[in-house]
Amino acid sequence: MVLLKYFVAELIFHFFIMMMIPFVNIILSRYKKEIKTRIIFLITILFSLLLSMSFPVRVAEGIAFDLKFIPIFIAFFYIGPLGGGLAIGALLGVNILGELKEFLLLLLNYLLIIPLFGSVYNYYQRTNPWRKLFIGVAFYILITGTRIIALVQSGQSDDFLYLFSFSLLSILTLAIIIYLIEMNKLQLAMLEQLQNADKLNAVSQLAASVAHEIRNPMTTIRGFLQIMKDETNLTSKQGMFISVSLDELDRTQKIIGDFLSLARPVNHFCEPIPLSQTLTDVAEFMHPFAVMSNVNLITNIEEKLIINGNINECKQLLINLIKNGIEAMPSGGNLELFAYKENGHVRISIIDEGIGIDPIQIKQLGQPYYSTKTKGTGLGLMICFDIIKRMNGDYQISSKEKEGTTFQMIFPL
Known part of the structure; x- marks a missing residue:
């Protein structure tokens, strides 16, 4: 014992x-x-x-x-x-x-x-x-x-x-x-989540206070540069400098647009979205960009899919994600877009054959100022995640470096 x-x-x-x-x-x-x-x-x-x-x-x-x-x-x-x-x-x-x-x-x-x-x-x-x-x-x-x-x-x-x-x-x-x-x-x-909310709030306040004031003079600058570009007496080097300046102004305009999207009051208007048709329209819209990037855009979309949300925000979400997938394949490849019903939900999958993302980077996606792109701001994905949340959806990201990334969204029917 x-x-x-x-x-x-x-x-x-x-x-x-x-x-x-x-x-x-x-x-x-x-x-x-x-x-x-x-x-x-x-x-x-x-x-x-x-x-x-x-x-x-x-x-x-x-x-x-x-x-x-x-x-x-x-x-x-x-x-x-x-x-x-x-x-x-x-x-x-x-x-x-x-x-x-x-x-x-x-x-x-x-x-x-x-x-x-x-x-x-x-x-x-x-x-x-x-x-x-x-x-x-x-x-x-x-x-x-x-x-x-x-x-x-x-x-x-x-x-x-x-x-x-x-x-x-x-x-x-x-x-x-x-x-x-x-x-x-x-x-x-x-x-x-609280830290990200604080960052989002800071970004929104910044956007609301300065974005409009910056956009107005930039529009003027772009107009004058466009006029100068049409001059016939410019040297080739001067023409190149003006073209680069215009490209950078366009990029800055896009960043300001992202700021304004974050600062814009949330629109709670909700309507049935014909998702199958919306996905087809977005795929056709992105097709020229895919061809220019040597990317083959493959779609497999189940018919008569309908979810609830704001159709304009839904299109913005899909365009951003497809564009990210295309840009992740600098050498070209296949980009697959699937949509189908599954257990009372709609699952949308966007699969690329790009450079991939390591697990640590995946955890940081969607944070302000964090991006895997050289000239990215992280605001695009941040807006995407915000739209998914407003549509009562969820997302999953899986990736393997040098093999590609799969971005999946799940929305209630």
Whole structure:
């Protein structure tokens, strides 16, 4: 029989070992260098794993358990399959020094667990925190079942209360870790939304106060430059300078137009939009630009699609996104535009074969003054995201560098 005071002390010790994981996660989440923070987080997880294995909790004479499953679960689902694999590798590497029978049993257990982890990994990344808690608890209940079998086979079922207490604390510890990590992610997301809202407000105020005042003299300047360009006594170099100046004025006019779009009061007017026809019209409108850029514009649009929103804003949204896709292919390629019904929604996909975007850049898209283009301002995508939100839609961006980007929008019917 294990003394109660030692058992409780060991439980508390293991609880605090595991609490290192969410504590370090919360600290690291404040830093932007994702690769370095992941490495430090993985080191913390491995350290907690080794500590837990070094000081197991005795639940009966000759039987001791630890919380090694928790670090492995967190590494797999919060760092990735590679992180989980490294954690399992560390676990097996330590145990290979022990008895062969125990090592083989452990290896068999995790050969069964890894496919189970893999089968729910994608769902886990998409689902809400409460379902993540349920998945974590469900896995740990399976682990508890195997421990109960081990205790019964040892003939020490009288110590079941100790195992029950240990298992309850284990499940509670995993649930607390998942909850703290998920709440921290939600808090960071809300903070980012507030910061973006502040940026948008600042941009809107700036636009409202100066855009009109800048546009008027620029129109005058452009007029005079256009007159000078038509002069016959200009040298070729002077003509080139005037052409470059006109191009830059046009670019500045577009930026001012983006500012004004952000500053314009939100139009809540909503009407049924014949989406199939609108997509076809926009594709035809963008076709000459695609041909000039050596891009083949491919469409596959289901008929009679209808969503609610402002048709002018919808056209602005589609033109911006298709234009971005074309400009992402400086060497030409295929740009695919798909639209179809799916589970009571309409899904629009714009797929290019361009240079692609890395994951860190994807997270920053739509922020003012951030753009992957050399001369971009980031305002175009910011307006697009704002229009999608006003139309009660959602978007997903997936990309692979040097392979292309897929921009998907989902709108209710």
